[in-house]
Amino acid sequence: xxxxxxxxxxxxxxxxxxxxxxxxxxxxxxxxxxxxxxxxxxxxxxxxxxxxxxxxxxxxxxxxxxxxxxxxxxxxxxxxxxxxxxxxxxxxxxxxxxxxxxxxxxxxxxxxxxxxxxxxxxxxxxxxxxxxxxxxxxxxxxxxxxxxxxxxxxxxxxxxxxxxxxxxxxxxxxxxxxxxxxxxxxxxxxxxxxxxxxxxxxxxxxxxxxxxxxxxxxxxxxxxxxxxxxxxxxxxxxxxxxxxxxxxxxxxxxxxxxxxxxxxxxxxxxxxxxxxxxxxxxxxxxxxxx
Amino acid sequence: xxxxxxxxxxxxxxxxxxxxxxxxxxxxxxxxxxxxxxxxxxxxxxxxxxxxxxxxxxxxxxxxxxxxxxxxxxxxxxxxxxxxxxxxxxxxxxxxxxxxxxxxxxxxxxxxxxxxxxxxxxxxxxxxxxxxxxxxxxxxxxxxxxxxxxxxxxxxxxxxxxxxxxxxxxxxxxxxxxxxxxxxxxxxxxxxxxxxxxxxxxxxxxxxxxxxxxxxxxxxxxxxxxxxxxxxxxxxxxxxxxxxxxxxxxxxxxxxxxxxxxxxxxxxxxxxxxxxxxxxxxxxxxxxxxxxxxxxxxxxxxxxxxxxxxxxxxxxxxxxxxxxxxxxxxxxxxxxxxxxxxxxxxxxxxxxxxxxxxxxxxxxxxxxxxxxxxxxxxxxxxxxx
Numbered sequence: 001x002x003x004x005x006x007x008x009x010x011x012x013x014x015x016x017x018x019x020x021x022x023x024x025x026x027x028x029x030x031x032x033x034x035x036x037x038x039x040x041x042x043x044x045x046x047x048x049x050x051x052x053x054x055x056x057x058x059x060x061x062x063x064x065x066x067x068x069x070x071x072x073x074x075x076x077x078x079x080x081x082x083x084x085x086x087x088x089x090x091x092x093x094x095x096x097x098x099x100x101x102x103x104x105x106x107x108x109x110x111x112x113x114x115x116x117x118x119x120x121x122x123x124x125x126x127x128x129x130x131x132x133x134x135x136x137x138x139x140x141x142x143x144x145x146x147x148x149x150x151x152x153x154x155x156x157x158x159x160x161x162x163x164x165x166x167x168x169x170x171x172x173x174x175x176x177x178x179x180x181x182x183x184x185x186x187x188x189x190x191x192x193x194x195x196x197x198x199x200x201x202x203x204x205x206x207x208x209x210x211x212x213x214x215x216x217x218x219x220x221x222x223x224x225x226x227x228x229x230x231x232x233x234x235x236x237x238x239x240x241x242x243x244x245x246x247x248x249x250x251x252x253x254x255x256x257x258x259x260x261x262x263x264x265x266x267x268x269x270x271x272x273x274x275x276x277x278x279x280x281x282x283x284x285x286x287x288x289x290x
Numbered sequence: 291x292x293x294x295x296x297x298x299x300x301x302x303x304x305x306x307x308x309x310x311x312x313x314x315x316x317x318x319x320x321x322x323x324x325x326x327x328x329x330x331x332x333x334x335x336x337x338x339x340x341x342x343x344x345x346x347x348x349x350x351x352x353x354x355x356x357x358x359x360x361x362x363x364x365x366x367x368x369x370x371x372x373x374x375x376x377x378x379x380x381x382x383x384x385x386x387x388x389x390x391x392x393x394x395x396x397x398x399x400x401x402x403x404x405x406x407x408x409x410x411x412x413x414x415x416x417x418x419x420x421x422x423x424x425x426x427x428x429x430x431x432x433x434x435x436x437x438x439x440x441x442x443x444x445x446x447x448x449x450x451x452x453x454x455x456x457x458x459x460x461x462x463x464x465x466x467x468x469x470x471x472x473x474x475x476x477x478x479x480x481x482x483x484x485x486x487x488x489x490x491x492x493x494x495x496x497x498x499x500x501x502x503x504x505x506x507x508x509x510x511x512x513x514x515x516x517x518x519x520x521x522x523x524x525x526x527x528x529x530x531x532x533x534x535x536x537x538x539x540x541x542x543x544x545x546x547x548x549x550x551x552x553x554x555x556x557x558x559x560x561x562x563x564x565x566x567x568x569x570x571x572x573x574x575x576x577x578x579x580x581x582x583x584x585x586x587x588x589x590x591x592x593x594x595x596x597x598x599x600x601x602x603x604x605x606x607x608x609x610x611x612x613x614x615x616x617x618x619x620x621x622x623x624x625x626x627x628x629x630x631x632x633x634x635x636x637x638x639x640x641x642x643x644x645x646x647x648x649x650x651x652x653x654x655x656x657x658x659x660x661x662x663x664x665x666x667x668x669x670x671x672x673x674x675x
Contacts, residue, residue, distance in 0.1 A: 118336075136537065
């Protein structure tokens with residue numbers, strides 16, 4: 001039983017990172033109808049910027065966190081304004097191709113701006129070894145899970161209680177009607193990009209603290225994408241659950257079956273789920289009346 | 291035979307004849323042009339950039355001494371991003387467009403294997419010093435010279451050392467699902483046949499995997515005393531840190547692609563005492579320190595910062611080539627250089643044991659050393675000398 005518990009708990013920790021990035025995919029999709037395939041690269045860039053800041057401020061975690069969040073917000077706004085908005089009115093497929101191009105550019109920029117070497121994001125926190133109910137974990141692993149819970153609760157309240165959250169839901173539901181009702185869709189979309197970049201940036205920074213900072217971090221986006229589809233592309237909260245399911249499933253497969261299947265476990269799950277629920281576990285079923 | 295077929299046959303004959311007539315391409319009265327392909331971007335840039343710095347160092351050193359037989363050396367380095375199709379494309383450019391005289395690298399092992407027939411057909415003198423795998427030297431090719439040691443033999447040596455040091459131990463082995471992993475597993479099998487140690491946990495992971503919590507927990511439950519972390523860099527870091535989290539303290543062996551000080555920084559104190567195998571000198575040794583001093587003389591501060599073991603392999607490979615070119619004197623043809631390379635004997639580079647190509651062999655077969663990580667000084671020290 002302990003082995004099972006350990007696999008689930010450590011799976012939830014990596015799943016929380018997938019979950020945060022998956023949520024960022026969904027936030028952008030919900031507000032713009034667009035899948036940003038550069039979300040893993042965005043997480044990586046924010047982590048590299050956090051590392052650069054940490055080197056200059058001697059690793060003070062509060063300063064680094066605040067500066068990284070500000071950067072992530074501005075970075076998200078810049079991507080929306082400079083890369084995505086000029087594509088407005090173009091076919092969605094074309095815009096998606098632009099995000100793929102953006103991913104390649106961001107991925108390559110790491111070696112140009114920084115280097116190809118792996119680095120440790122040392123903020124003096126996150127590496128402590130904790131024992132919770134007989135399961136040993138790094139404090140960073142516990143922290144990322146708690147951050148995911150906090151972000152889920154934050155989004156729940158935001159979508160239900162805030163005017164902006166309601167506006168966002170209105171844009172997601174029907175952007176033209178929302179526009180006619182006085183909602184600034186452009187503003188909603190800008191904020192969605194900023195928020196999504198902050199969330200994925202947090203995931204990137206936490207990954208760098210727990211594991212390492214390296215140019216292969218962008219693959220987190222590839223791992224989080226099945227979680228997004230599993231949870232439902234238009235369900236921000238569902239995708240967080242999807243991340244946890246994928247992380248846990250990977251660990252259980254690695255622990256009880258062939259570890260080579262770990263990397264494909266998430267994809268097997270989404271194939272099975274989508275055969276039954278094509279819109280994901282929590283996604284909205286589209287009904288067309290003819 | 292139709293007209294088209296005659297033309298095609300004539301074109302093929304022309305292509306086959308091309309190497310002989312173009313044997314001295316890339317050479318002028320004042321310059322010898324060399325080329326290499328390696329990953330200079332993306333994660334594998336860790337090895338490609340370092341290798342490129344080593345080749346540049348060898349060339350800068352030779353140029354500072356007046357060049358070779360009055361000719362200065364110039365290098366064109368192409369980035370393949372560790373993608374085989376780009377390696378072949380880059381090689382075609384170097385050989386046919388830039389018309390370099392010789393090649394100092396064919397990128398990583400997979401890329402080199404993919405491009406070996408192209409290189410063999412041209413006859414251009416070629417040094418392989420990043421991924422010295424068997425298909426590159428067995429069967430031997432007239433113009434391809436491999437400097438280093440095979441992964442398989444490296445693993446055998448490391449396993450034999452650990453088996454000697456930890457008799458009756460329970461072993462855990464985690465390797466990658468590619469040609470690198472296959473070579474390590476083959477080396478381990480050979481060592482096992484010799485020492486008959488007990489492997490109680492074995493696992494293969496998919497390249498790119500980040501989290502090893504399930505594998506390491508299984509290794510812990512199997513009570514392993516010796517653990518082979520058969521990843522490259524990130525994977526070994528993740529495995530050793532997971533062991534630290536679980537309070538495990540087996541003897542851990544890692545392999546040379548990850549024997550860089552960055553690994554020690556990333557793992558932290560838990561890296562102290564890691565065993566590694568390699569055929570180049572550790573940077574912390576006297577030979578390593580002398581190499582860094584030499585690099586400081588000819589390279590920029592930024593380049594010196596990026597030195598690692600691949601800088602040494604690049605330097606040694608280039609030195610082998612330059613020595614052969616020098617011995618050819620004014621008769622600078624591919625045939626002469628290939629012949630001189632084959633006769634290389636006890637060439638001292640200072641960064642590895644003297645290099646020799648035995649009769650008929652195109653593999654330098656470097657002797658291996660076991661090293662131990664010294665976290666306090668962020669280096670590895672020799673333990674088997």
